[in-house]
Amino acid sequence: MRKILNNQISHMMTKSAGKMLGIDGFARESFVHTNPHFITNDLNEEFDCHYNLEWKDFCRTIKFRVEHYGLRSPDLVFFDPPYSLRQLKDHYDGIGKDLKLWQTHNMWGEGKDMLASTMQVGSRVVSFGWTSSGFGKKRGFEKVELHVFEQVAREDRYSLLVTVEEKVQHSLDDYTVDIESE
Numbered sequence: 657m658r659k660i661l662n663n664q665i666s667h668m669m670t671k672s673a674g675k676m677l678g679i680d681g682f683a684r685e686s687f688v689h690t691n692p693h694f695i696t697n698d699l700n701e702e703f704d705c706h707y708n709l710e711w712k713d714f715c716r717t718i719k720f721r722v723e724h725y726g727l728r729s730p731d732l733v734f735f736d737p738p739y740s741l742r743q744l745k746d747h748y749d750g751i752g753k754d755l756k757l758w759q760t761h762n763m764w765g766e767g768k769d770m771l772a773s774t775m776q777v778g779s780r781v782v783s784f785g786w787t788s789s790g791f792g793k794k795r796g797f798e799k800v801e802l803h804v805f806e807q808v809a810r811e812d813r814y815s816l817l818v819t820v821e822e823k824v825q826h827s828l829d830d831y832t833v834d835i836e837s838e
Contacts, residue, residue, distance in 0.1 A: 658687070660803060660818055661734065664782055668732045669693070671778065678732040679771065681714050688734070711737065715767035722774040729774045735791070736784040737764055739814075768795060775823050783819045790819040797821035 665688075668676045676693050680686050683696035683705050697707040697714040707714050721727035738746075772795035775781075781797060783790040791797040801820035807813030 657803075657805065657818065660801075660820070661687075661782060664732060664780060664820060665691070665693075668780060672731050675728065676731045677728045678734070679718060679730045680734040680736075681711055681767070682734075682736045682738075686734070711764060711767045712770075715770040719770045719774050729776050729779070730771060731776075731779045733771055733775070733779075733781045733791075734784075735764075735768075735781055739785045772796065772823070773826075777823050777825065779823045781819075781821045781823075783821070785817060785819075786814045788817045788819045790821045792821075796823050796825040798824045 665676070665678065668678070678688060678691065678694040680688050680694055680696045683689065683698045684700070684703050686696065688694040689696055689704055695707070695718070696705040697709055697711075698705045699708060699710060701708045707717065709717065718727070718730065722729050768791050772791055777796075780800075781791045788799070788802055790799065798821060799819060800822050801818075803818040803820075805816040805818070807815060
């Protein structure tokens with residue numbers, strides 16, 4: 657798995673002439689903590705990250721910095737959230753926070769929308785989970801790679817899917833507005 661991530665970092669570093677900006681919104685103990693080209697976040701303050709914010713607040717912060725302070729738009733996003741409500745609840749319980757009902761509805765969608773709106777055509781997202789949904793076509797992304805890691809040690813485990821997507825257009829909503837105005 658680390659090879660996939662390193663390949664994506666290398667690809668984007670080459671493409672951006674070494675000026676890549678990467679985002680890891682659920683960094684925990686990720687190897688990118690030491691990479692100066694990444695901004696990291698994790699809700700748990702025990703992890704050495706740039707931010708310790710909720711996913712949506714982190715995405716809002718990145719969007720604000722891109723739009724108002726000239727931060728480079730993200731070239732690469734690692735999206736590795738808790739994969740289920742149970743994992744999300746365990747994560748919150750583990751750091752002494754209460755999981756609110758609103759946090760379980762459209763858990764990641766608003767943050768994805770905010771980040772996708774700042775990303776340029778050609779930028780990439782690497783998503784981890786039990787599905788291959790990633791950021792999706794509605795946000796202007798197209799799948800370029802899909803890796804399946806089977807959990808062979810236990811039969812009751814789901815396979816882990818790693819989806820690599822590239823932004824090919826801004827969003828379908830942008831085009832809908834253009835069509836309606838004609």
